[in-house]
Structure formats: C-alpha cells, structure tokens
Amino acid sequence: AQSVSQHNHHVILSEAASLELGCNYSYGGTVNLFWYVQYPGQHLQLLLKYFSGDPLVKGIKGFEAEFIKSKFSFNLRKPSVQWSDTAEYFCAVIPYSSASKIIFGSGTRLSIRP
Amino acid sequence: DTAVSQTPKYLVTQMGNDKSIKCEQNLGHDTMYWYKQDSKKFLKIMFSYNNKELIINETVPNRFSPKSPDKAHLNLHINSLELGDSAVYFCASSQVLAGAQETQYFGPGTRLLVL
Numbered sequence: 001a002q003s004v005s006q007h008n009h010h011v012i013l014s015e016a017a018s019l020e021l022g023c024n025y026s027y028g029g030t031v032n033l034f035w036y037v038q039y040p041g042q043h044l045q046l047l048l049k050y051f052s053g054d055p056l057v058k059g060i061k062g063f064e065a066e067f068i069k070s071k072f073s074f075n076l077r078k079p080s081v082q083w084s085d086t087a088e089y090f091c092a093v094i095p096y097s098s099a100s101k102i103i104f105g106s107g108t109r110l111s112i113r114p
Numbered sequence: 115d116t117a118v119s120q121t122p123k124y125l126v127t128q129m130g131n132d133k134s135i136k137c138e139q140n141l142g143h144d145t146m147y148w149y150k151q152d153s154k155k156f157l158k159i160m161f162s163y164n165n166k167e168l169i170i171n172e173t174v175p176n177r178f179s180p181k182s183p184d185k186a187h188l189n190l191h192i193n194s195l196e197l198g199d200s201a202v203y204f205c206a207s208s209q210v211l212a213g214a215q216e217t218q219y220f221g222p223g224t225r226l227l228v229l
Contacts, residue, residue, distance in 0.1 A: 034217065038155070043204060044220040088155050092218075101170060102218055104157045 002027045004093050006105035013081055014113045021076040021108050023065075023091030030096035033074040035065055038088040038107075047089075050074065061085070083114045117141050118221035120205050126227045127195055134191045135224045137205030145169075146188035147206040147218065148180060157204070163188050164210065195228045202226070 005024045013019060025031065035047040048059025055067040065076045074091060091105040118139045127133055139146060147170075148160040161180045162170035168180065177193045192199060205221040 036220075043222045044157075044206075046217055046219070049217055090157065101159065101162070107155045107157075109155070 002093070002095055002103055004091055004103050004105040006089075006091055006108050008108045009106070010109045010111065012111045012113065015083055016080050019076070019078040019081045019085075019110070021089055021091075021110070023074045023076065023105060025072050025074070025091075025093045025103070027072075027093065027095045032094040032096070033065075033067060034092040034094075034102075035059065035063070035074070035076050036090045036092060036104075038090065040087065044090065047076070081110075081112050083112045086110060086112045118205055118207055118219050120203075120221040120224050122224060123222060124225050124227075126229065128229055129195055129197060131195050132191070132193045133195060133226075134189055135203055135205075135226075137188045137190070137221055139186055139205075139207040139219070139221075141207055141209075141219060143207040143209045143219075144185055145208050145210055146182065146185070147208075148188065148190050149204040149206065149220075151202045151204060151223070153201070161188075161190075197228050200226055200228045 003026050007022050033050040036044040037047050038044050047063050048057050048065055050057045050067045058064045063078050065074055067074050089108045092102050094102050121136045145164045147162045150158050159172055160174045163182045165185050166182045179191045182188045202223045202225050204223050206218045208218040209216045
C-alpha cells in the first residue's frame with residue numbers, strides 16, 4: 001500500500017537552529033509532493049509543493065524542500081528557525097495514478113525554544 | 115475572502131444526537147473532501163466528491179453521510195453521535211487537471227466534542 005513516513009514525531013530546537021524534517025514515500029511512479037503546516041489551533045496551510053522541474057523547491061516563510069527521486073524523499077529544511085515556526089508539519093503525496101487521493105504522513109511536531 | 119469555509123467552528127453535543135457540518139468553497143474547484151483529525155493530529159480522509167459525485171468513501175461508519183448539493187458545497191451529516199466521533203473535521207477542495215490532482219486547500223476546521 002502507498003504510504004508516507006515522517007520519522008520524526010517531535011523535534012525540539014532552539015531559535016536560530018537549522019531544521020530538517022524527513023519525509024519518505026512508497027510509490028514507484030510519478031508523484032506530486034506537498035508540505036503543509038498547521039499552527040496551534042489552526043487549519044492546514046500549504047508551505048510548498050513540487051509537481052515537476054527543479055527538485056529544490058522554495059516555499060513561504062523561508063522553507064524549502066528537496067525532492068530526491070532515487071531516495072523517494074522530500075525533506076523540508078529551513079536554515080534558521082524562529083519561535084513562530086512552532087507547529088505541526090505534514091508531508092503529503094499524490095500518486096499520479098490517483099486523481100483524488102492525497103496521502104498524508106503522520107506529522108512532525110516542531111517546538112522552538114525562545 | 116475565505117476560500118474554504120466551514121460552519122460551525124465549534125460543536126459540543128450529547129451522545130446520540132444528530133448534527134451537520136457545512137462546507138463551502140469559492141475557488142471554483144471541482145473536488146471536495148472531508149478529513150477527520152484525531153487527538154494525535156493524524157489526518158484521515160473520509161470522503162471525496164468530484165462534481166457532486168462520491169468518488170472516495172473510506173472505511174467510515176454509515177452514521178456519516180456526506181451530501182453535495184452543488185460542486186461548491188459538501189456537507190457532512192452525522193447520526194447517533196458517539197464519544198469516538200470527537201475530533202476536528204476539516205473540509206478541503208482541489209481541482210483535478212488532466213487526471214492529476216492539484217493542491218488541496220483546507221477549511222478552518224470544525225471542533226466536535228461529544229459528551
């Protein structure tokens with residue numbers, strides 16, 4: 001079955017530290033890839049997405065992600081985190097064969113110490 | 115302007131009651147979804163409608179019945195509410211282009227608490 005794995009369930013960092021959140025998926029064909037963020041008590045918002053082209057994608061708020069097809073990975077990065085980045089981060093994948101079904105990872109909770 | 119809106123934002127009710135949650139999108143999308151997010155933040159898709167037709171129906175009790183009066187609206191009716199139904203319910207919408215799904219946009223969520 002197709003799945004998305006986010007291995008870090010809870011990450012705790014200090015402000016200004018660098019961030020990398022892992023995301024791996026299991027599907028051999030073409031995929032569309034997404035990172036969503038959910039701030040405390042709020043809805044999911046799109047951070048960035050990859051459909052095709054340059055595998056290094058830049059999103060909002062200084063986030064970026066790199067699609068490495070050979071590793072089936074789409075890791076999220078930010079060079080210097082802020083306290084306001086405290087949130088839940090979800091990786092998501094849409095296999096190209098599935099016109100409608102998006103598969104979410106289990107989420108990574110990011111806590112930033114001021 | 116709110117792209118995907120849901121009402122109510124909060125819903126507290128007794129076990130056994132019947133309740134509805136409404137969702138509207140003004141993005142012109144042709145596909146809408148309902149997700150359930152449990153206390154551990156796990157997101158599970160429940161239903162998906164494309165142009166008012168049901169296309170995804172995950173393993174959800176038949177107490178949950180979605181209704182799509184038009185492609186801009188997808189309502190969720192829940193009969194005989196149970197304690198385990200307590201969760202946050204998110205509506206989302208997207209556009210399917212050339213057989214591939216574009217970005218999903220989420221509503222603000224409805225926090226349901228069953229007592």
